[in-house]
Amino acid sequence: MPPELDRPPDRRGILHGSKGISPWILFAFSTAIITDPPPAAPGAAAGTPPAGMPDRSVPWMEQALSIALIAIVFIAVGVTISIILVPGERDTFTEFYILGPKGKAADYPTEFMAGTPQTVIIGIGNHEGRDITYTVQTFAVQGRFDDVTNQTVISSATLLDRFSVTVPHNQTAEQPYTFRIMDPNTNRIEFILFKEAPPEVHGSDLIDASYRDLHLWLRVH
Template sequence: MERMQQPYDTIIEAFATRKVPYDIAACYLWLAGTILSIYLPVVNETFLRVDFGIPVILFIPGYALIAALFPAAKDLGGIERVALSFGLSIAVVPLIGLALNYTPWGIRLDPIVTSLAVFTICMCLAAQYRRACVPAAERFTVPFGAIQKALTREFFPKETTRLDRILSIVLLIAILAAVATTVYVVVVPKEGEKFTEFFILGSDRKAADYPSEIMAGQNSSMYIGIGNHEYKNITYMVEIYLESMRFDEKTNTSVLGAMDRIDRFTVPVPDNQTVVLPYSFTAKKTTYNRIEFLLFNATVPGDRVQGMDRINQSYRDLHLWITVTPPLR
């Protein structure tokens, strides 16, 4: 009868009457801090999001799995547990991503966070149960108290002088500063080259099938795309012109004739985002043979600046050669 009741007693001991092991509790708390740093407003825009997220990807899932697989202290040593925790995390997280790729949710932030949280919690619960199955004297525990005493003896021994204590404090601060600097260098990415993508696509949102032969008075459709890689949010100004270009045989160059603005609008683009907008235009004169797209970021010249000077002062410029035919009668 005692053997039949043992599973129930183990469950009660693991989840009701006993405190959660400190290392498992630390996993729960770190996971909760990660979720808050991702979804809590204001906080999710700080470095805390990365600081909390990196261990959840590289260490905690593997540690929870190791804790569930090896509940006894004699199963693995401390160094082996740490090493396997990193290794299994690096193996488990990509497998979870691969599995999500074949689900309707895909590899996106919310499914990844949910999957990692569910996996880690399940492993931690399994670790609590399996440790409860092991006799108390044989269970694995992280000796936080012993570690603290060892550090205290190392940095602040009782027989030391006041000067040695001060030097120990300075050394401890220097170590913490070095660790913090290393984390900062890893977490905070360096700014790369700043640039903006400016492109136009055909009616099928591909770099093909651009409108080339246009009937006067008929709408022609395309797409305008802007990719912001300037490391800040920018509100761009887009101007569209219909132009008449002619070839000067004396100078062997194209000369700008008429340049009529047909549209002008602003496009706010967040940092590291790309916006693609549908656009349609109508050419009323058969003398037009080019459509010009100008992009301005911070500085937009006044209307007095026209012609090639305006094109040269734009941040990006694109154009398409077109042929405008008379309307059918």
């Protein structure tokens, strides 16, 4: 069965796909609201409309609303520019995935004889905004599913391997990984990822403390 992948969604379309109405159109529309009063008739006081014409000068409240709209437009433009130029915490994430031995999300080694070598491909995609040295640990796990709590209860977790890999920002590293399961009672292999030094805890606590984790359910004969 395919592994349970823990991948954050691709966020690149958040800004590129949201065009909306240009702030400059709103600016032009708002400034059009403020109009000068019609010229005064000869001999009339300044600001007085010609005889027979209604007074079309813009009330002060209408002008105030127009100025407020202009201010809102400029604030929106500033916020948009800051979002584009200053990446936020939501823009950083790490991809962590497992592929089968042929480099596809299929043909995972999930049923085999104890002691035989099995190979998968581990992939790490760094989108954290800086180069990171990741640590990967793998565990042979014996666990059972608890129908009451709807969770897997781990009875034992044996460390199989531990290695580190440095991945530059905005790049992905894929490397084959071969493992052997010696105990037929093992029914799961766990892959856990840390982007900082792993804490000094063990078993399920270490899995819970990981940055990302994946697993394959196994049938070992």
